[in-house]
Amino acid sequence: MKMMYNASGVRSMKKTLSILLCFVMTVFVLAGCQADSGKKGEPSLLLGFSQIGSESAWRLGNTRDIEEQAENYGVSLMFENANQKQENQIAAIRRFIAYQVDVIAFSPIVEDGWDNVLMEAKEAGIPVILVDRDISTEEEDLTTCLIGADFYKEGVMAGEYLIRKADSLGLEHLNIVEITGTDNSTPMRQRQAGFADAIAGDERMEILESIDGDFIKSRGEECMRSLLEEYGDEIDVVYSHNDEMTLGALPEIEKAGLVPGKDIIIISIDGGQEAIDVLKQGKINCVVECTPKLGKEVMETAIRLKAGEKVEGVIHPEEKVFSDEMNLSEIGPRGY
Numbered sequence: 001m002k003m004m005y006n007a008s009g010v011r012s013m014k015k016t017l018s019i020l021l022c023f024v025m026t027v028f029v030l031a032g033c034q035a036d037s038g039k040k041g042e043p044s045l046l047l048g049f050s051q052i053g054s055e056s057a058w059r060l061g062n063t064r065d066i067e068e069q070a071e072n073y074g075v076s077l078m079f080e081n082a083n084q085k086q087e088n089q090i091a092a093i094r095r096f097i098a099y100q101v102d103v104i105a106f107s108p109i110v111e112d113g114w115d116n117v118l119m120e121a122k123e124a125g126i127p128v129i130l131v132d133r134d135i136s137t138e139e140e141d142l143t144t145c146l147i148g149a150d151f152y153k154e155g156v157m158a159g160e161y162l163i164r165k166a167d168s169l170g171l172e173h174l175n176i177v178e179i180t181g182t183d184n185s186t187p188m189r190q191r192q193a194g195f196a197d198a199i200a201g202d203e204r205m206e207i208l209e210s211i212d213g214d215f216i217k218s219r220g221e222e223c224m225r226s227l228l229e230e231y232g233d234e235i236d237v238v239y240s241h242n243d244e245m246t247l248g249a250l251p252e253i254e255k256a257g258l259v260p261g262k263d264i265i266i267i268s269i270d271g272g273q274e275a276i277d278v279l280k281q282g283k284i285n286c287v288v289e290c291t292p293k294l295g296k297e298v299m300e301t302a303i304r305l306k307a308g309e310k311v312e313g314v315i316h317p318e319e320k321v322f323s324d325e326m327n328l329s330e331i332g333p334r335g336y
């Protein structure tokens with residue numbers, strides 16, 4: 001059938017076409033927005049995340065996992081790196097509040113000094129998730145939950161390994177030096193307490209000195225150099241709170257003419273690829289795992305909080321111990 005149009009018909013045709021065009025454009029924009037905000041049909045969620053910095057392979061792995069899981073769960077992420085400064089984290093949290101994000105998550109570099117900014121988040125009605133590390137506060141309900149490792153248990157596992165090692169070598173006395181993580185951080189405090197408690201009843205064990213390496217490789221090197229200058233070959237054990245500091249310490253031990261893993265028992269924590277490779281070479285005796293892969297739990301918890309659900313107070317991931325007691329060839333790629 002041939003369609004005929006008069007002048008007014010042409011005008012009405014143009015009007016129809018422009019309405020149709022606007023409708024089509026609107027559909028595309030809405031579809032685009034939905035695609036930007038995440039999975040089809042999923043409620044969009046804006047999460048503000050303040051990361052400590054980039055001080056270790058662990059931290060870089062944690063950042064990668066947070067970003068990947070935000071993508072997987074369709075969560076819009078406002079990510080800020082504090083470059084190891086608490087004041088940067090506080091400023092970031094204030095920006096998240098001003099931006100009215102749905103949920104705030106952060107890994108507190110140290111335990112103290114958060115009350116004021118977290119009170120502001122609470123007054124703004126924004127729930128806060130602690131990731132990796134904890135805070136110390138007298139206030140109630142400043143945060144909803146902590147998702148992170150049981151650092152005390154990591155310290156205990158390190159101490160229990162040392163007791164087994166001393167038994168297997170028939171050692172009667174062990175002089176231990178400890179290179180700790182960032183002072184007043186949760187992993188430092190709890191890894192130190194767990195290790196000390198695990199060896200407390202064993203009279204063979206003596207901690208000569210604990211020195212702050214701040215979880216940083218270069219500080220681990222400086223600490224080890226200073227400890228060797230002080231104690232030399234009296235040192236039987238190095239207990240290091242993370243792989244970065246351990247990897248910084250090993251060359252100093254070798255420069256002193258000592259063989260790490262043989263002359264000195266080396267115990268480390270994190271379980272990143274580089275440390276596991278060195279464990280397989282026999283230069284480290286034990287690596288306690290501390291997984292940085294917390295992103296899945298963070299996103300699932302944030303989505304539940306946005307939906308108004310209650311969440312459990314603490315979520316600890318499962319963690320293993322890798323050591324010279326086992327078949328090390330079975331350890332697969334670490335991913336961080």
Ligand code: GZL
Nearest residue numbers: 055056058132187215242270
């Ligand atoms: C542990 C994390 C620690 C790692 C370090 O969960 O807080 O901080 O052990 C990192 O490598 O610097």
